[in-house]
Amino acid sequence: MDLFPDGAFVRLRNRAQQTYLHADDDGEGVSLRPHGRVFSLNAVWRVHRVLIDGDTFVLLQGAVYGRYLAIAPGRAPSGYRGSRAVQRDYGASNVGAVMWRPFRMVDDERYISLRHDFDRNLRANGRYRFWHTAVTVDNNEGRWSTMIQWTVGTFQLGPGLPPLPRPTVNLGGRSSLFRRRRPEADERRTIRHVRANDEGDFDQNSDNWPTFPYYGRSVFNLRVQVGARQPGGEVGGGIRLAVRPGLQGRLTPLVTDLPRSVDSMDIVVFNTGSQGAQNLVYPDIP
Incomplete structure (x- = not known):
């Protein structure tokens, strides 16, 4: 052990x-x-x-x-x-x-x-x-x-969370940061989300959380869409997202694009710089 x-x-x-x-x-x-x-x-x-x-x-x-x-x-x-x-x-x-x-x-x-x-x-x-x-x-x-x-x-633990990967679009085979991708209507998943307070506390019952359908895998776009649904709206780096993998699962910061499955995801929203956000940990990968 x-x-x-x-x-x-x-x-x-x-x-x-x-x-x-x-x-x-x-x-x-x-x-x-x-x-x-x-x-x-x-x-x-x-x-x-x-x-x-x-x-x-x-x-x-x-x-x-x-x-x-x-x-x-x-x-x-x-x-x-x-x-x-x-x-x-x-x-x-x-x-x-x-x-x-x-x-x-x-x-x-x-x-x-x-x-x-x-x-x-x-x-x-x-x-x-x-x-x-x-x-x-x-x-x-x-x-x-x-x-x-x-x-x-x-x-070792990393010094902080890395920036999110930018979305890409496919321009008919050309390599570009903004390649236009094919429609992803078959990749819809349900996102449940809840806002944590600055100490990191939040409503544990996901049945009370608002939901919306989400298409694609971009975690950058997910942050935009979740942010737009917060009271008053959130843009840029004002929030960080973590996934809760089941009622007993520990929170994990979302720093890469989402998996290809279309399983529902429970997302907890933290204010960047809050104690709750600072409690999210990431490995220092060489």
Whole structure:
């Protein structure tokens, strides 16, 4: 447990594949990806520890979309072992799915396994079929297989939140900051939002929050539209947005474009510079 202090930002690298646990852009899948030119926020996870009936569990919350590493019901697709590892919101209906226990490997304490329930472990795939990059949870017959072993790296807290990416438009194939994109009518999602006070307190019941339909993935445009719906209107950098991934999920600042899924999102609005906004944390990614 010492490798997973509450609130820390970590990355997990598989011992066999030498690739990183990655929250996919669809907001649901989890896969293994190599280290790019710049380390991806999708491969950063925030530790959320909980105590249940005297037992401590580790939850891993994706730093990019705020959703939690979980096990999906049912079997993984053909060619994979066990059940799929996925991203899920954290609420009363799926508490068990997001609970993990880290164990150091006896033969080499640099590596850990992440165990879900009894002897089911988070595992890589693709040892022989390299195109199989999805991550699964499996009752592995090879107890010490390197496919279930992970190294844990940590990040320091960043000095502040980064600026939001500007929206792009597609001008018929030309590369430009303002490329005009095709219509995204099929990408509508419901946004629920609430305004926090300067201390960061807000109405916890999302049934009371106003809603509106939102098209596309731009977090910059989302801030504009949410700001326009605040009393008196808000423009520019006067507000910061955080996503609440389920009633029990910790707030995560929105600093990248939204996932490709059209799942509803619960957004908490903070005044920039307020104590509530300063409580939002971001990893210092090299």
